[in-house]
Amino acid sequence: MIGYTLTPEQKDLIQGQYYAPYQFFNCFKDINDIWFLFLSDQDKPEVEASEYAWVLDLPEAEYIPPPAPPFPPVI
Amino acid sequence: MFNIPSFMGFDKAGFGDPDALAFFARVTAAGGSLTTTEKAAVNTLVITLKANSLWTPMKAIYPMVGASAAACAQNLKSSSFTGTFSSGWTFASTGVESTAANGYMDTQLRASTSLSTSSAQLSVYINTAPNGNQFLAHGTLDGFLQTNGGAIYGSLATSSFSFVSNTDNAAFYMVNRQGASTLKLIKNSSVQLTATTTGTAYTSTQNILLNAYTTTTFINNCRYAFASIGDGLTDTQSGNLYTAVHAFNTTLSRQN
Numbered sequence: 001m002i003g004y005t006l007t008p009e010q011k012d013l014i015q016g017q018y019y020a021p022y023q024f025f026n027c028f029k030d031i032n033d034i035w036f037l038f039l040s041d042q043d044k045p046e047v048e049a050s051e052y053a054w055v056l057d058l059p060e061a062e063y064i065p066p067p068a069p070p071f072p073p074v075i
Numbered sequence: 076m077f078n079i080p081s082f083m084g085f086d087k088a089g090f091g092d093p094d095a096l097a098f099f100a101r102v103t104a105a106g107g108s109l110t111t112t113e114k115a116a117v118n119t120l121v122i123t124l125k126a127n128s129l130w131t132p133m134k135a136i137y138p139m140v141g142a143s144a145a146a147c148a149q150n151l152k153s154s155s156f157t158g159t160f161s162s163g164w165t166f167a168s169t170g171v172e173s174t175a176a177n178g179y180m181d182t183q184l185r186a187s188t189s190l191s192t193s194s195a196q197l198s199v200y201i202n203t204a205p206n207g208n209q210f211l212a213h214g215t216l217d218g219f220l221q222t223n224g225g226a227i228y229g230s231l232a233t234s235s236f237s238f239v240s241n242t243d244n245a246a247f248y249m250v251n252r253q254g255a256s257t258l259k260l261i262k263n264s265s266v267q268l269t270a271t272t273t274g275t276a277y278t279s280t281q282n283i284l285l286n287a288y289t290t291t292t293f294i295n296n297c298r299y300a301f302a303s304i305g306d307g308l309t310d311t312q313s314g315n316l317y318t319a320v321h322a323f324n325t326t327l328s329r330q331n
Contacts, residue, residue, distance in 0.1 A: 003175070019162075021105065022148040026161035028177045038163040038175030042144075065176060 004058040006035040019043075019050040031066045038063075077315045078126040091118040092125075098151045105157075107146030110168075116140070116326040117151065120319060127315040132196075132306035135184050137285070138323070139300050142166045148180070156184045156304075158285070169329045170202055170300035173286050178296060180285040182211075184304055186218045191252075192232035192274040194307035197283070198249035198261075200320050202331040203298040205243050211302065212287035213279040219287070220250040227260045227267060232274030239268035245297070245331035247317045253307045263321075264314040300324050300331075 006014075006027060014025040014037070023046060027037045037055065039047060047055055091099075095118040102109055109117070117138055124130045136151040137158065143166050148158040163175025173179070186195070197211040197220045205222045212219035216234040221227070222243045229250030230236035237250075239260050249261040252274055260268040285302055301320045308316065324330045 001176075018159075020144060022144040022158070023160050023162065023164075026163070026175075026177055026179075036176075038178075040163050040165045040174050042165055043162055063176070 001038075001063045002060050003036040003038045003063045004055060005061045006037060006058060008035060010058070011035040011037075014052055014055060017052065019052050020046040025052070025055075029066070031064045034061070036061075036063050076311075077318050078123070092121045094130075094151070095121040097154075098149060101149045101154060101157075102141055102146045105145040105149060107141045107143045107149070109141050109146060113140040113168075113327065116323050119326070120323040121151065123319045123322070124316075127312065127319065129308070129312055129316050129319065132308060132312070133303055134189055134306070135182055135302075135304040137180075137182075137299075137302045139170050139302070140168075140327070142168050147171050156182055158182050168327065170298040172203070172298040173296040179287050182283045182285060182304065184283050185279075185281070186213055186231075186277040186283060187280065190218075190231070190277065190304070191306060192276060193255040194252060195231045195274075196249055196251040196303070196305055196307050196313070197229070197231070198247065198251075198301075198303045198316065198320075199285070199299055200247045200301035200324060200331065201297040202245050202300050202324065202329050204245055205297045208296055209284075209287040210248060210299075211283055211285055211304065213277070213283045214281045214287070215277075215279040217275075217277055218279060218283065220248060222248065227262060229258070229260050230272070231258060232277055233258075233272045234278070235272050237268055237270040237272060241267065247301075247320060247331075249313055249316075251307055251313055253309070259310075259313075261313050261317075264317045266310060266313075300327075300329050 135156040163178040199210040207223040209221040231252040
């Protein structure tokens with residue numbers, strides 16, 4: 001699975017920010033503690049039209065998920 | 076008994092149930108749109124829910140129509156609890172699906188302030204197979220609905236969660252607290268488990284999330300075609316809710 005990779009500073013700039021009235025960015029780490037962002041094909045035009053269009057120019061990489069947590073999950 | 080209204084209450088001029096019309100207006104105001112078929116299906120759903128005493132117990136109903144975030148975020152029951160989506164979702168006539176790890180919809184509904192500890196329910200209708208996701212949850216074990224590893228898990232107002240074996244497939248799932256000491260896990264129209272657990276409190280201060288707290292391991296999420304949050308239902312009501320929701324999704328050619 002391919003996603004956008006972000007530096008911690010870039011993540012801080014967008015995490016939780018709205019790029020459309022009902023949609024916000026949600027970044028998370030992969031197994032190597034690298035920040036990732038996934039956008040659907042429907043997200044991209046919305047992001048491109050927002051002040052966060054620069055996100056679409058971020059480098060992309062293969063996402064490697066971390067190990068599964070204990071079940072049932074406790075937050 | 077499941078009541079099928081003889082009067083559908085919707086015509087070409089746009090006449091319909093007032094609550095359905097209010098929902099259509101919210102979708103439009105949000106920048107979304109619905110097809111004629113979707114409007115008719117929603118209108119019939121509202122009338123059917125009311126005819127079966129299912130409207131009043133609901134606090135949030137997400138019919139997931141309109142193929143956009145603006146439309147799918149809207150609560151059919153009222154203008155409260157309008158959802159928001161994290162990045163990575165796809166919105167289609169068949170429902171909504173997170174294509175990313177950790178994708179969720181925030182319902183803005185908080186159990187500790189909106190749900191009773193003796194009467195509450197969470198339900199979803201999914202039309203693709205689940206993958207361990209928590210369908211609805213608020214981050215603590217006293218409020219969640221999930222399938223994982225061949226079981227349905229659920230709890231409301233107690234961290235002593237209940238579970239029952241299950242074939243983890245596309246279906247209607249519900250955790251239903253019917254009273255202070257009775258909690259049921261339901262699949263489609265059948266009660267799968269009746270547990271004796273005492274409802275005490277909701278300890279989470281977070282909102283209830285759809286597709287909640289999926290770990291970054293669970294990438295392949297299921298597709299949601301309906302979700303509801305509300306007061307607890309009788310067995311007859313929960314069976315009728317399944318029938319109504321399944322009929323609604325059949326009308327939209329997206330039944331499971």
